[in-house]
Amino acid sequence: FIGKTAMERISREYDMKVARIELPGTKGIRPVRQNDGVLDKHGRSIGWVLSCARIGEKQIALVYVDRESLEENDAVGLYYSARSRSHIQQGRKQSIDKGELLEPDLTGKVEDRFAKF
Numbered sequence: 001f002i003g004k005t006a007m008e009r010i011s012r013e014y015d016m017k018v019a020r021i022e023l024p025g026t027k028g029i030r031p032v033r034q035n036d037g038v039l040d041k042h043g044r045s046i047g048w049v050l051s052c053a054r055i056g057e058k059q060i061a062l063v064y065v066d067r068e069s070l071e072e073n074d075a076v077g078l079y080y081s082a083r084s085r086s087h088i089q090q091g092r093k094q095s096i097d098k099g100e101l102l103e104p105d106l107t108g109k110v111e112d113r114f115a116k117f
Contacts, residue, residue, distance in 0.1 A: 016047065017067045021076050023052075023108035025059035032078060032106070037096035038063045039077035040070070045100040049078070060111070066098070070110045077104025 023032060032052040037045045047065030061078075070076060079102045082092040096102065 015067050016064055018050065018113070019063050019065055019070055020111045020113050021061050021063055021078075021108050022111050023059045023061060023078060023106050024057070025054045026057050029059075029106070030080060032059050032061050033081075033083070035095070036081050037079035037093075037100075037102060038065055039079055039102055039104050041075045041077070043077060043101050043103060045079070045096050045098055045102060046070070047098070048096065059108075072110050072112055074110045076108055076110055077102075078106040078108065079103070080105045 021038070025031075031054065032049055034049055034051060036049045038047040038049065040046050046069040047063055050062045050064050052059050052061035063076075079096060080092065081096060082088045082094045088094055093100075093102075
């Protein structure tokens with residue numbers, strides 16, 4: 001197609017990718033929301049949640065993360081960002097920057113990008 005060469009060249013420069021993660025979703029666990037922080041196994045922020053859906057006893061989220069940071073089955077953490085003034089007063093961050101060190105609120109794992117049901 002027209003522009004294929006340019007698209008291939010530009011795609012090599014991307015430093016982020018979309019990945020799918022699985023997190024616990026049993027009753028009483030707060031739902032994951034857009035812009036919550038995604039953390040690597042060391043607690044370093046590597047991206048953000050794009051969307052999430054609860055499926056049975058788990059939550060499946062699409063996340064936008066550093067291209068080289070995660071592989072399938074890697075452990076991943078999630079940091080709930082502040083959703084109200086009271087959360088901010090309790091010390092919760094309203095926005096998360098890449099590279100910040102944080103304590104995860106939930107842990108899960110990276111799944112294959114395309115689910116097979």
